[in-house]
Amino acid sequence: MKKVKVYITLKESVLDPQGQAVMQSLHNMNYPDVQDVRIGKYIELQMEDGADIAQKVDAICDRLLANTVIENYRYEIEEEVRS
Amino acid sequence: MKKVKVYITLKESVLDPQGQAVMQSLHNMNYPDVQDVRIGKYIELQMEDGADIAQKVDAICDRLLANTVIENYRYEIEEEVRS
Numbered sequence: 001m002k003k004v005k006v007y008i009t010l011k012e013s014v015l016d017p018q019g020q021a022v023m024q025s026l027h028n029m030n031y032p033d034v035q036d037v038r039i040g041k042y043i044e045l046q047m048e049d050g051a052d053i054a055q056k057v058d059a060i061c062d063r064l065l066a067n068t069v070i071e072n073y074r075y076e077i078e079e080e081v082r083s
Numbered sequence: 084m085k086k087v088k089v090y091i092t093l094k095e096s097v098l099d100p101q102g103q104a105v106m107q108s109l110h111n112m113n114y115p116d117v118q119d120v121r122i123g124k125y126i127e128l129q130m131e132d133g134a135d136i137a138q139k140v141d142a143i144c145d146r147l148l149a150n151t152v153i154e155n156y157r158y159e160i161e162e163e164v165r166s
Contacts, residue, residue: 001118007125022126022147031143033136035084036129042090043105046119053116060114064105 001080002047004057006065006073009040014070041065046080053077084163085130087140089148089156092123097153124148129163136160 010016019037026034043065047053057075066073093099102120109117126148130136140158149156 009125009127019126025147026143029146031139033131033133033139034128034143035131036127038127040125040127042092042123042125043102044092044119044121044123045117048116048118050116056114056116060109060117063112064108 002049002053003078003080004045004047004053004075005078006043006045006057006061006075007040008043008061008066008071008073010038011070011072040071085132085136086161086163087128087130087136087158088161089126089128089140089144089158090123091126091144091149091154091156093121094153094155123154 016038019039022039023034023037026037045057045060047056050056054077057077061073061075062068099121102122105122106117106120109120128140128143130139133139137160140160144156144158145151
């Protein structure tokens with residue numbers, strides 16, 4: 001079993017109104033040090049292991065998780081550690 | 084200037100209906116290898132550097148970014164690299 005960590009971020013050129021709202025709130029809360037905020041998604045998948053796991057994760061991100069018109073994604077595949 | 088990467092995840096004990104919906108979609112799309120999906124947030128902050136930056140990020144996460152009743156957060160503080 002593998003744990004796949006997927007990070008989905010808006011492309012640089014895409015405006016992030018949610019991030020701007022958070023930044024404005026932080027300024028109002030007296031954190032003027034924050035100069036920019038960008039909000040993305042972090043998705044953890046538990047997947048069965050297999051030789052083609054990277055291709056599967058690519059396909060899953062392209063087809064469902066990310067909107068590749070406006071978003072980039074990257075991922076890490078880790079061995080699942082059961083505590 | 085520092086780049087702070089904040090990862091916000093639901094606590095283990097909290098149900099994730101959005102993740103379950105994504106998993107069901109993936110099964111319908113013929114990816115039965117996916118056994119679990121958990122959806123969180125990934126937030127990038129650009130902050131001015133300072134000795135107390137870690138305390139500030141903790142406070143920002145506690146007060147605004149994360150709902151600590153149901154969510155955990157972790158973060159990494161990196162030197163900003165301007166390309």
